[in-house]
Amino acid sequence: MDRRSFLKTTAAGGAAATATSLAAPVYAQGKQTLTMVTSWGRGLAGVHDTAQFIADRIGEVSDGSLTVDLKAAGELVGAFDVFDAVSSGQADMYHSADYYFLGQHPGLAFFCQIPFGMNFMEYTNWWEHDGGRVMGEELYSIFGLKAFPAGNTGPQPGGWFNKEINAPEDFQGLKFRMPGQGGEVLGKLGVSVQNLPGSEVYQALSSGAIDGTDWIGPWADEKAGFQEVAKFYYTAGFQEPGPNINLNVNREMFDALSPAHQAIIENVARSANLWGMSLFTANNAAALQRLQSGGTQLREFPAPVWDAFGEASKDVVEQYMEDDLYKSIYDSYMKSMASSAQWSASAGGAYEAQRNRVMDL
Structure with missing residues (x-):
């Protein structure tokens, strides 16, 4: 399958290929204002905070010569x-x-x-040093975009349920919110998968429109109030061990910026990547304790469920290998992940196990 075949029926593909004029940045007294749209409702813990960090820092670092008008989900699109x-x-x-x-x-x-x-550090290594940026440039340029990693939540839990999951068969018939290829995996286990924006998840769960959901982690989930409408919280998941969040910019607009402004955007995105990741890490442990104290029942998936996740995941991830670009990205990603994992297991994994034992952590 030709890699561009995915574009033929998409609005973005057509727009990227045919647009002859783009909305130019707003200029006022020598200053430029860029419009940033997000997938986050205003106030969504962590993710909106990171977007706001980016907007604020671009203005600060540029001394006001480049400002960002942030539009949360639904405010512009x-x-x-x-x-x-x-x-x-x-x-x-x-x-x-x-x-x-x-x-x-x-x-x-x-x-x-x-x-x-990949987890956060593995992805950062792939992007910065091991071929990920090159692969990203090839893919995003098709759509007239330029991508910058600009946030990460760290490992995400398996999700909120109103019944216990003791076997793969327990997923049959559930209505569950999970985006991306993780949702495709649950679909193979008999789940009716829903892809909802974060701002709509609480209402869907409380009304019974869905039976369960994943979101981000204890801090963001507590802020969203899921503990009020779901009983069981599975603290480890297969689907998102380190999801990267991008700041993607219109390539034509970016190329028209001064080199200094281009560098500001890239470096603010890089700083947001670390800032956002550490924000979740700093808040998750205490939030998990509060959830448990408040009556949330913490669970772990049993081994047969993990095995079912693994088998279905291989099918999902490998189903597009006939597409040349997908296969090239897959090969680069897997090679880098294997290398990072080997070193982490040899050094970091052994150290952390011994540190936690010796220090009673």
């Missing part, structure tokens, strides 16, 4: 419309998780998260 908006030039940049847009090209999964994929 919908949560799942940001890709099209920036690809077509309706907005200048977006902050989102690109597994929301796999209909544009399935290879986007690698630049957010695949099941049983």
Whole structure:
């Protein structure tokens, strides 16, 4: 299958190929204002905070010569419309998780998260030093975009349920919110998968429109109130061990910026990547304790369920290998992950196990 075949029926593909004029950045007294759209409702813990960090820091570092007008989900375009908006030039940049847009090209999964994929440090290594940036340039340029890693949540839990999961068969018939290839895995286990923006998940869960959901982690989940409407919290999941969140900018707009402003955007995105990741890490442990004290029942999936996740994940991740670009990205990603994992197991994994034992952590 030709890699561009995924574009033929997508609005973004057509817009990227045919747009002849883009919305130019706003100029006022020598200053430029860029419009950023996001997939996050205003106030969504961690993810909106990271987008706001980016907007604020670009203004600060540029001494006000480059400012960002942040539009949260629904304020200019919908949560799942940001890709099209920036690809077509309706907005200048977006902050989102690109597994929301796999209909544009399935290879986007690698630049957010695949099941049983990379953690934060592994992804950072792949992007910065081991071929990921080159692969990203090839894919995103098709859509007139330029991608910058700009946030990460760290490992995400398995999700919230109103019944216990003791065997793979317990997923049959559940209505569950999970985006990306992780959702495709659950679909293979008999789940009716829902892909909802974060701001709509609480209402769907409380009304019974869905039976369970994943989200981000204890801190963000507590802020969203899921403990009020779900009983069981599975603290480890297969689907998102380190999802990357991108700041994607319209390539034509970016190329027209001064080199100094280009460097500011790239370096602010890089700082947001670490800042966002550490924000979740700093808050998750205490939030998990509060959830447990408040009556949330913590669970872990049993081994047969993990095995079912693994088998279905291989099928999902490998189903697009006939697409040349997807296969190239897959090969680069897997080679890098294997190398990082080997070193981590040899050094970091052994050290952390012994440290936690010796220090009673």
